[in-house]
Amino acid sequence: MNMVNLKINNIDVSVPAGSTILQAAKSANIEIPTLCYMKEINEIGACRICVVEVKGARSLVASCVYPVNEGMEVFTSTPRVLKARRMTLELLLSNHNRKCLSCIRSGSCELQALCNEYGVDNDGKYDGAKTESEIDDSAAHMYRDNSKCILCRRCVAVCEKNQAVSVIGANERGFATHVGSPFEALLDETSCVSCGQCIVNCPTGALSEKDSTAKVWEALSDDSKHVIVQTAPAVRAAIAEEFGNPIGTDGEGKMVAALRRLGFDGVYDTDIAADLTIIEEANELVERIQNGGKLPMITSCSPGWIKFCEYNFPDLLDNLSTCKSPQQMFGALAKTWYADKMGIDPKDIYVVSVMPCTAKKFEIGREDEDAAGVPDVDAVITTRELARMIKRAGINFNGLADEEFDMPLGSSTGAGVIFGATGGVMEAALRTAVETITGKELGNFEFTEVRGMEGIKEASYEVGGLNVKVAVASGLANAKELMKKVQKGEADYQFIEIMACPGGCVNGGGQPIQPASVRNFDDVRGKRAAVLYNIDKNMPLRKSHDNPVLKEAYAEYFGKPGSHKAHKAFHTTYVKRSRFGTL
Amino acid sequence: MSKKSAVPFRGTKEQEAKLYEVIEKYRNIDGPLMPVLQGAQEIYGYLPIEVQKIISEELDISLEHIYGVVTFYAQFSLAPKGEYQIAVCLGTACYVKGSGEILDKIKEIIGVDVGECSPDGKFSLDATRCIGACGLAPVMTINDEVFGRLTVGEIPDILAKYMN
Secondary structure, eight states, X not given: OOEEEEEETTEEEEEETTOBHHHHHHHTTOOOOOSSOBTTTBOOOOSOTTEEEETTOSSOEETTTOBOOTTOEEESSOHHHHHHHHHHHHHHHHTSOOOOTTOTTTTTOHHHHHHHHTTOOSSOTTOOOOOOOOOBOOSSSEEEOGGGOOOOOHHHHIIIIITSOOOOEEESOGGGXXXXXXXXXXXXXXXXXXXXXXXHTOSSTTEEEOOOHHHHHHHHTOTTSEEEEEEXXXXXXXXXXXXXXXXXXXXXXXXXXXXXXXXXSEEEEHHHHHHHHHHHHHHHHHHHHHHTOSSSEEOOOOHHHXXXXXXXXXXXXXXXXXXXXXXXXXXXXXXXXXXXXXTOOGGGEEXXXXXSOSHHHHHTTSTTOOTTSSOSOOEEEEHHHHHHHHXXXXXXXXXXXXXXXXXXXXXXXXHHHGGGSTTHHHHHXXXXXXXXXXXXXXXXXXXXXXXXXXXXXXXXXEETTEEEEEEEEESHHHHHHHHHHHHTTOOOOSEEEEESSTTSGGGOTTSOOOOHHHHTTSOHHHHHHHHHHHHHHXXXXXSGGGOHHHHHHIIIIIOSTTOHHHHHHHBOOOOOOOTTTTO | OOOOOSSOOOOOHHHHHHHHHHHHHHTTSSSOHHHHHHHHHHHHSSOOHHHHHHHHHHHTOOHHHHHHHHXXXXXXXXXXXXXXXXXXXXXXXXXXXXXXXXXXXXXXHHOOOTTOBOTTSSEEEEEESOOSOGGGOSOEEXXXXXXXXXXXXXXXXXXXXXXX
């Protein structure tokens, strides 16, 4: 590799040619602050927080985009540099809603952290006119408060480049510049898919999930309700971060203990519904393959993906599996079989979901998601909201001893837990589908080809004389690329897994927010995914169809996978939408 | 608040055919959006959502991206021009002679903001830089007619002539 030698703060540094000053400094353990910079997708050098002095250069340069060269001498914290950064912060504050005390991002705000670091206080040094804005609370899943926006455009970049959704951008110019939608439409009038990637990439409190914790507190205090909670696989892989633990900490046991202390009548696991999804979906796939049904079949677990498909590929809706997502399957199972077994009226069961996902807040309001005539799921809170509840209840998360999920709906297999990472649904489905087709037990059931953080993965397997070709995509821009191939008939896959968020649910829009300074340099999603694969490895049962509680539920209530009763409870329908939303 | 034009879209088949011609002409160049938008504005006089949607679908560029460009450049307009195009000069001489108040009065009477067109398509309102008639300050024009040495009090009568 071609190396370049330079000096940063008089220290010799050697980095690969093409590196930026920011990267070179990082490798020498010198932190340079950033705000607008996001590796690969928002390298616009706009915010000027990362400026440094380069010997011989007339002005300060933006280190996030400035390439290193041989013999360069860089200074990252001279008085001139610090003064410039401080002034940038003061100017940002001059047009910023400084209601920090009650701000949802107080404590995790990148602007606040920098002001603190640079000794910039709240005295409004450059106060004057403020850009006018209104709060947009039209969407089911989020708020946009532009009075806290610093125009870094990270949300715009992630929406366009990672997600190919592109319903937000910079409108107008100069002082009137603001992040908005075409023709200043409200978010729910656009083709926003509710993935929430904009939220987890926002440095401030301008974007936030719609908080549903009040509804949950209320339900918990209502004695007439049987309030049960389900937690999605990816939540356990990240929630410990909210309590100061390193990325990649398995928080399952403490999360269960905390939920029990919050007062839920049953602490259950979405993993059982993931297993159920696999049983229904593998059955659907085998049927489509054997009976000449619509192929490729595409997974339907990710509500952001479903909405994206409805908006942008309405001609491919028949390719989607008709299976409800695990969240909805859980609610359906709870309000049918479980209600029956426990002798509780489904109307009195209140199902709370803890999800790594903001689109799940939209999903519970979809049509045809009410197996027992009442909504399958009553409230969705994200991983962040659960952490907020635990803190507010005064529960010392880190001090809790690990506890186990309740039975019966806490029963799960390793196949269910890997649902939270890209490739996980595919692998879980293969474990079941291959055994169904061949009628033989698999020796090695780790399909490692579909693991990993690449955007698009492909594999093919010889199954009982059939050549099964599969593809996996995460991030909607990758999904779009794959779907265009399917549309043109250039893809001969039988089965495709799509997750809306890059890396899958572990990197979902409802997960703990890591600052860009971490996201740019650390493999956040890979470390979280590793938690799930590790749990899978240590599970006694690792194939969905071996889940003992589901065997019981089928025997007692639903009959066979794909039966009339199962279909009624666990399958759903989709709607065609316009790529322009309702605009 | 939505910025969709309140004036109903009255695009014709001929205009649409011309728009597709422009799109075909620039489709394969690097950065086709600016010339296509310029061509579209020449054809329609403005860039309503109906036109931006066609461009979005044909060039596979998001509607938001297009809207962002359209609102960045002052040269692009989201509103059609009215039957009567009112332009108030906000050049230095006119401004110090009170053209700001004149503009406010016009806004109040016709009920549209600068850069907009009334829903019936009758009046559109623009604020211009110096039009070179400083001796007549403050000045406004309605189509080709020039009105000079204006006072706020005269405005209702002048506009009344165009109202019927």
